[in-house]
Amino acid sequence: MEVREETVAPGGRVLMDAMQAELEQLSSWELEHRLERAVEEMIEADLVARVQEQTTSQQENSAPPDEAEQAVPQRSESRTAVQRARAPEATGTNRIVQYVIHFLQSGNTSKKRLTGRARLSSSHTVLLSLTLLSKRISFCSVSSSFQMKKGNIYRIFFSFCDQVTAQKDRVIQWPTGQEALQHLLPFCSCNEGPEERGLPRVLGVLGDTRIPIRLRVAKPYSESDTPEAMRPKNKPHPDSWLNLELVCNDKGRFIYCHISKGSEKDRGCALAERIRQNPEMVPPGTCLIAGVGYPLTEQILTPFPPGQNPQENLYNRSLGNHLGRINQAVADLKERFKKLRYLDMGNYDKAKSVVLTACILHNVYLDMGDMTKGLVERSTPENMEEVNKDAAGVKMRETVVNLLHRTLEAAPQ
Structure with missing residues (x-):
């Protein structure tokens, strides 16, 4: 339906003009972020309903028999179909929640409660925290589903993060001894x-x-190393x-994790120095693979940028196969x-947590056999x-x- 301009009230035109002016001032990166947030709000309703359903179900199970009998008939018709449709997913979620609870309790030597200041059980605390991690959903939405204040949800979540990070x-x-030998990979597929x-x-x-x-609102752009006038507007x-720096083994398990601010230009220097001081980390006859821009050392091999001959190109392809593993x-x-x-937080320490x-839960999920395959992002070199x-x-x-060139020549054609 086409709306003629003359049918729009003067007040409406003013509002539309203001919105258009605001959007025109946004960079492409900011506009993309706002669009993503709009999509988040569309998927929140289903997730919140699922969390509330699980909460209500556990509350009914813990209620006295006479109260439970009165509550069930009122919701039986509306919940039966939903329960049948979501039964497999709920089972999988409960299995993960129980595994994480056991993981935290087995490493919690101080026996500190998982719930902290919360009024939730351990299962609800873990479910709430995993929900916030696994979905792009706001604290407000989760707080409404659990009927708790946003500030309390915030404290519960970061208390959970503190207990998980304590298990880093x-x-x-970093693998040592026999464990390291079990996860070694051949340098190239043609190597027998x-x-x-x-x-x-x-x-x-x-x-x-x-x-x-x-970005912290209180921190002006002028504090960056690059003057604002020289910085691209869409960057x-x-x-x-x-910056999240990781080392993974042949199973995709993280054996090293380093987090730094975006303005810091470390890129492997801390790890290279650590290996230099502790050479036993990379035993003789082994190495790490890294991309261009990382330190090239005796223990860390990087590609040529780019290869200048067939031998160097063969070497680069072999490294590229391994780099696909970390991607x-x-x-x-x-x-x-x-x-x-x-x-959506400007506090560096909280974001790092x-x-x-x-990253820690990624390894925990692998330990329990829960596999997830993500789509590797295509980035411009x-x-x-x-x-x-x-x-x-x-x-x-x-x-x-x-050696790689000689190995290829010696391989049967």
Whole structure:
């Protein structure tokens, strides 16, 4: 139906003009964020209904027999069809909740209550927190479904995050000894005898991703290293995301996690220094694989940017196959915990706690056999240059290039 301009009331035209002017002032990144938030609100209704249904069901089960008998007839007709449709999903959710509860209780030596200041049971506390992590849903929506104040929900959630992050050293562990040997990968698929050929085995794959967060209103753009006049208008402020650096093994399990502010330019330097001081972390005959822009050392091998001959291109392809492993692990993490797609909080410490909680629970879910496959995001390759190349790293890479070429020549055609 077409609406003529003359039929619009003067007040309506003023409002429409104001809205249009506001949208025109938004950058593409800000406009995309607002559209995403609109989509979030559309899916919140179904999720909140499911959470409230589970809450009401447990409340009825805990009620006295006479009260329960009075409550069931009133809701039996409306709930029967919903329960039948969602029974498998509810079963899976309950299994995860119970597993996480057991995980926290087994590592909680102080026997601190999971609920903190909450008036919820342990199962409700974990369900609430996992709901906030797995869906892009606001504290207000969850608080209304649990009939609790937003501030109390906020405290419950971050109390849960604190207890999970306290288990970091227990869950995200660098492999040593026999455990490390069990998860070594061949350097390339054509390699049938890596030890004989001299090619190193791959201990893990190093990569990173960005986690968008809300920019602090009180922090002006002038505090950035780049003057505002020289910054592209459609590029977000560097402090509007967190750098999440991870190392995964052959199973997609995280064995290393480092979180920093978007404005920090670490990119593997902390891990490289840690390995330099503790060389036993990467045993002889093994290595880590990382992308361009990471330090090239004797223990961390990176691609050529780009390869200049067939030998270097073959080496780059072999590394590319391994780099796909960390990209898939990151995609699985973001698919499982959709809150990481945008953290609507300007507090760095709180945002870091949420990200670390998700990384730890990623490993916990793998331990219980719960698998999730996310879609790997296609990103435009960045024109990055090699940094922090040391002589031992350059020599090691050249050695691997030559060994890889000889291995391909010796392979049966």
